[in-house]
Amino acid sequence: MKRRLLMVSALLSFALAGCSSNSDSPQDNLQYSQIELMYQEAQEQLEIGNFSLAQERLNTLNTRYPFGPFAHQVQLDLIYVHYKLDNTDEALAAIDRFISLNPNHKDVDYALYMRGLVNQRAEHNTIQELAGVDRSDRDSSMAKEAFKDFAELLRKFPDSKYAADAKKRMVALKSRLAQKELAIAQYYMDRQAYLAAANRGRYVVENFAGMPEVENALAIMAESYDQLDLNELRDDALAVLRANYPNNSLVD
Incomplete structure (x- = not known):
């Protein structure tokens, strides 16, 4: 439409x-x-x-x-x-060329919006998604680019007719990026690299406030600090977890 x-x-x-x-x-x-x-x-x-x-x-x-x-x-x-043909490189080149040659064109907001859509689509692996495979550990570089594209659109054209959809997509992309960080944290947990796991968990808490992934990040922090005998840090993580997610199993 x-x-x-x-x-x-x-x-x-x-x-x-x-x-x-x-x-x-x-x-x-x-x-x-x-x-x-x-x-x-x-x-x-x-x-x-x-x-x-x-x-x-x-x-x-x-x-x-x-x-x-x-x-x-x-x-x-x-x-x-x-975009419709999944020609990612051609689409991004065409978008950058259009914006560069026509910086004041009335449809620059559309070009920025399309750049976000192109990068977001490129980030997905269709075969894995159709198969229902959870690959939160896959490369997230295109998701980061898409997030930046939509953020640029909102910064430059806050009243654009594409702004509302861009905001919704940014929420989904933010969740995707948080899941990637959690997957890395879990990787460290499985290998008993508890300090690295705790740091990844803290990164999620500090950078993805309000996202559902924060609960698991706090749990990873609490478990990691417990394994490291850092009791004060463990208790701090548990206190935040208890205050925000009282039904979490670690709270009991």
């Missing part, structure tokens, strides 16, 4: 541009009509979900008419198509 709104806005702009071009030469009008027809064909393919063919049409437009009346919208549509 959001992409469709952009498309409708673009088509209205193009229609107005076409009306204003009546005084141009017949050759100019013919070229404009050809570009408009090619763009409409690309949009038809987008609407029916034929992203590969849409990409082909849009690439042709982008190559032949890089400064034409449809140029910016073609670039934005290509970003969307790359």
Whole structure:
């Protein structure tokens, strides 16, 4: 729906541009009509979900008419198509190029939003998720990038129509990053590296306040300090755990 709104806005702009071009030469009008027809064909393919063919049409437009009346919208549509086709590198390159060349464009917020979506999608392993495999220990670098992208969007465009969804996605990404830290902490626990485990737990508590993962982080801290005979630190961790999660098994 959001992409469709952009498309409708673009088509209205193009229609107005076409009306204003009546005084141009017949050759100019013919070229404009050809570009408009090619763009409409690309949009038809987008609407029916034929992203590969849409990409082909849009690439042709982008190559032949890089400064034409449809140029910016073609670039934005290509970003969307790359995202739908899981072309991560191409999508990120197109986004960075668009923002760099058009820093004051009215749809820069959309480009930032799409960069977050691209990085978030790249972070997931579809096969593992479909199989129901918990891989919280997998690389989280793309999740971090996605979080930064959405944070940049909110900082620069707090009133953007994409802001609300970006906030929701940031919560999910923050949980994902906290789970990664917990997986590392548990790895250290399993190998009796209790000080390293406690430090990871403390990192979660300090950096992911309000997230459900904090409960397990406090439990890991309490158990680790107990193993290290650091009784005061253990009791502090248990006190925080008891105050915030009274039903935790370690509290009894």
